[in-house]
Amino acid sequence: MKKLSILLLPIVIVAGFIVISWYQKLLSPTTGEDEVKHPLISKQKSRDKMARTGKPQRIVSLAPNITEILFALGLDKEIVAVSSDSDYPAGAANKKKVGTFWQPNTEAVIVSKPDLVITLWFEQQNQVAESLKRLDYPVLTLKIEKIEELLTAIQQIGVATGSKQRAEQLAKDISTQLNELQSKFGSAYKVKVLWVVQPEPLRVAGRNTFVNKLIELAGGENAVGQTIQQYPPIGTEEILTCGAEIIIQSAMGTAGTSEQQKAAEKFWSKFAALPAVKNNRIYVVQPDTVLRLGPRLCQGIELIANCLHPGENR
Amino acid sequence: MTETLTSKKLAITFFFCLLALVVVMALCAVVGTQKISLAKALSGPADTPGENIDYEILMGVRLPRVILAALVGGALACCGVVLQAILRNPLADPYILGISSGAGLGAIIAVLSGLTWRFWGGSPIAVFAFVGALITVWLVWGIGHLAGAGKSQVTTLLLAGVVVNAFFAAVIMFLTSIAKSDQIHSTIFWLMGNITEKNRSVLLVSAACIIAGIIALFSICHRLNVLTFGQDQAKALGVDTAVTQITAFGLAAFITAIAVSLSGLIGFVGLIVPHAVRLVFGPDHRRLLPVSAIIGGAFLVVADTIARTIVAPAQLPVGVITAIAGGPFFLILLAKYSRKVSWLK
Numbered sequence: 001m002k003k004l005s006i007l008l009l010p011i012v013i014v015a016g017f018i019v020i021s022w023y024q025k026l027l028s029p030t031t032g033e034d035e036v037k038h039p040l041i042s043k044q045k046s047r048d049k050m051a052r053t054g055k056p057q058r059i060v061s062l063a064p065n066i067t068e069i070l071f072a073l074g075l076d077k078e079i080v081a082v083s084s085d086s087d088y089p090a091g092a093a094n095k096k097k098v099g100t101f102w103q104p105n106t107e108a109v110i111v112s113k114p115d116l117v118i119t120l121w122f123e124q125q126n127q128v129a130e131s132l133k134r135l136d137y138p139v140l141t142l143k144i145e146k147i148e149e150l151l152t153a154i155q156q157i158g159v160a161t162g163s164k165q166r167a168e169q170l171a172k173d174i175s176t177q178l179n180e181l182q183s184k185f186g187s188a189y190k191v192k193v194l195w196v197v198q199p200e201p202l203r204v205a206g207r208n209t210f211v212n213k214l215i216e217l218a219g220g221e222n223a224v225g226q227t228i229q230q231y232p233p234i235g236t237e238e239i240l241t242c243g244a245e246i247i248i249q250s251a252m253g254t255a256g257t258s259e260q261q262k263a264a265e266k267f268w269s270k271f272a273a274l275p276a277v278k279n280n281r282i283y284v285v286q287p288d289t290v291l292r293l294g295p296r297l298c299q300g301i302e303l304i305a306n307c308l309h310p311g312e313n314r
Numbered sequence: 315m316t317e318t319l320t321s322k323k324l325a326i327t328f329f330f331c332l333l334a335l336v337v338v339m340a341l342c343a344v345v346g347t348q349k350i351s352l353a354k355a356l357s358g359p360a361d362t363p364g365e366n367i368d369y370e371i372l373m374g375v376r377l378p379r380v381i382l383a384a385l386v387g388g389a390l391a392c393c394g395v396v397l398q399a400i401l402r403n404p405l406a407d408p409y410i411l412g413i414s415s416g417a418g419l420g421a422i423i424a425v426l427s428g429l430t431w432r433f434w435g436g437s438p439i440a441v442f443a444f445v446g447a448l449i450t451v452w453l454v455w456g457i458g459h460l461a462g463a464g465k466s467q468v469t470t471l472l473l474a475g476v477v478v479n480a481f482f483a484a485v486i487m488f489l490t491s492i493a494k495s496d497q498i499h500s501t502i503f504w505l506m507g508n509i510t511e512k513n514r515s516v517l518l519v520s521a522a523c524i525i526a527g528i529i530a531l532f533s534i535c536h537r538l539n540v541l542t543f544g545q546d547q548a549k550a551l552g553v554d555t556a557v558t559q560i561t562a563f564g565l566a567a568f569i570t571a572i573a574v575s576l577s578g579l580i581g582f583v584g585l586i587v588p589h590a591v592r593l594v595f596g597p598d599h600r601r602l603l604p605v606s607a608i609i610g611g612a613f614l615v616v617a618d619t620i621a622r623t624i625v626a627p628a629q630l631p632v633g634v635i636t637a638i639a640g641g642p643f644f645l646i647l648l649a650k651y652s653r654k655v656s657w658l659k
Contacts (some may be wrong), residue, residue, distance in 0.1 A: 078341050084628065085625070088532045097627055099627045099628045100628045102503065103503075103628050103630075105347060105622075105626065105627040105628065105629060106374050106375045106511065107346055107348045107371050107376075108347060108348065108626075108627040110348075110367050110370055110371055110375065111367055111371070111376075113367065122497075122500055123425065123437065123439060123500040123503075123504070124499075124500065124503060126437065127437075127510045127511070127512075127550055130511075130513070131374065131375060131510070131511040134374060134511075134513055135370050135374040135375075150385045150563055228492050229491055229492045230492070230493070230494050233491075313557065
């Protein structure tokens with residue numbers, strides 16, 4: 001039957017393609033993972049790369065906190081390109097930019113001829129990392145969402161960049177500083193803090209966030225209780241009853257901090273019953289050190305602590 | 315259009331459209347944020363990675379991306395044609411029966427659950443989106459079938475699609491509101507539609523499925539033509555409308571689900587390309603379907619090239635470009651040709 005053959009044709013084609021792709025998969029060298037290597041790049045080359053043990057000379061960083069770690073490890077010269085949101089330290093501004101943290105540009109990464117690309121673990125970066133791996137570029141993918149993960153990540157970067165000792169020192173310094181801060185603020189009175197992510201519509205940092213962890217380390221307590229959202233939008237009723245003694249608002253955009261401070265004070269003046277508003281303890285801070293899990297972590301905690309315990313630090 | 319469509323005419327049109335697609339793809343592969351020398355790129359791979367970067371960019375980054383864009387564009391445009399025909403509704407697009415929200419829900423569940431495995435080089439997002447899309451389509455078809463017996467079936471199907479879409483969209487919003495900020499970003503980029511490089515096995519398998527699906531749809535073009543007259547007349551002309559509808563619908567849903575799992579929700583291609591082609595070439599599905607598939611592919615290739623170059627070194631989601639570029643272009647076509655042909659012949 002003619003009709004039947006037309007209907008069968010697609011199935012035959014699909015089967016054919018699948019067989020071809022399986023066949024290719026069997027032929028091409030795999031690294032034991034589920035990915036297919038670029039078939040046009042020979043096995044020899046992968047072996048060469050494995051044998052090449054020295055320090056990477058051309059590193060590309062795809063996230064601002066990775067850039068900070070690399071600079072902190074003194075790899076200033078080795079970094080060839082960074083993501084365009086890497087704005088600290090000042091040296092990062094002179095590096096070539098390869099697209100944003102959220103949308104890295106694979107072509108730009110390749111053109112900078114990297115011998116090590118460091119990415120963070122999430123969907124958009126994973127896609128770029130896969131493309132690069134397929135072309136045999138060495139990629140280091142890190143998951144940095146907690147403080148412990150940051151310390152591990154620093155050491156991993158140290159191993160990959162041949163600066164193991166410096167990395168261990170940096171990780172050690174950070175954990176010592178953390179311990180010091182903890183013993184300094186651990187016993188203090190727990191100040192109730194409301195961390196405002198954006199004022200309109202009002203969203204605050206919940207308990208299950210990194211900011212919350214820093215607030216606790218700085219000797220505070222989140223004024224908002226357990227919520228299912230990470231950054232819950234909260235209503236007027238909750239604000240009035242949360243009893244926040246301090247309100248910290250992260251600065252946004254390019255407007256000056258003092259202007260934003262004024263705007264924040266005006267915004268909060270309608271909640272006059274709140275202790276924070278009554279005692280005029282509203283702070284607008286630059287959130288980079290707080291929201292970016294990097295080597296400036298302890299500065300972030302101190303920044304919060306300065307708001308929480310004014311006068312005690314100085 | 316009173317002229318008759320011979321197979322010779324069809325073959326000529328088909329050939330020239332295919333030629334145009336290949337030219338467009340070749341041009342777009344050469345254009346990019348980084349200047350590459352074609353001679354060097356074609357000289358083959360170097361011995362160490364990083365030596366012949368022109369080749370690596372062309373073969374490893376741009377070509378897979380251009381091919382993927384052509385596939386997805388073709389799939390979406392083709393499904394748009396079919397759904398507009400079986401639903402007899404000019405507003406129908408591949409997403410009208412709930413595929414977008416079903417796939418979106420699958421994607422956000424994959425992002426939230428933080429799965430790390432990879433399936434044949436595809437991420438969990440792609441797999442979940444594919445499954446979500448198929449389940450939703452099955453749900454919508456089931457509801458439409460149960461509720462609407464007889465003549466009103468098309469209307470019921472549309473209503474079921476709209477309601478399921480709305481419901482899933484609400485669930486998506488709920489899940490987004492409890493997600494972490496980086497997870498939200500991942501999801502939003504996905505919902506806007508994004509073309510990225512895929513590995514060869516994913517490309518091959520999806521290419522096979524999409525091309526096979528389009529060929530299968532082409533084989534029922536005659537019946538789609540008859541179906542646009544209305545169910546009663548189609549039945550009177552000896553076409554089994556129920557079988558035609560479910561075949562066309564099933565194939566279209568399958569192709570769309572693949573396209574969506576590859577690239578997220580790219581809007582507009584499936585709506586305007588079929589209309590544009592219909593305005594220029596007339597409503598005969600034997601011509602409309604293949605030409606739409608090819609033009610849709612070319613359109614998305616161009617849109618993706620713009621998306622990856624216009625804000626270099628950053629990139630835009632391709633869905634933004636298809637909507638911004640597609641809208642005005644379509645209006646111009648509409649103004650120019652609408653006097654010549656009506657929507658349904």
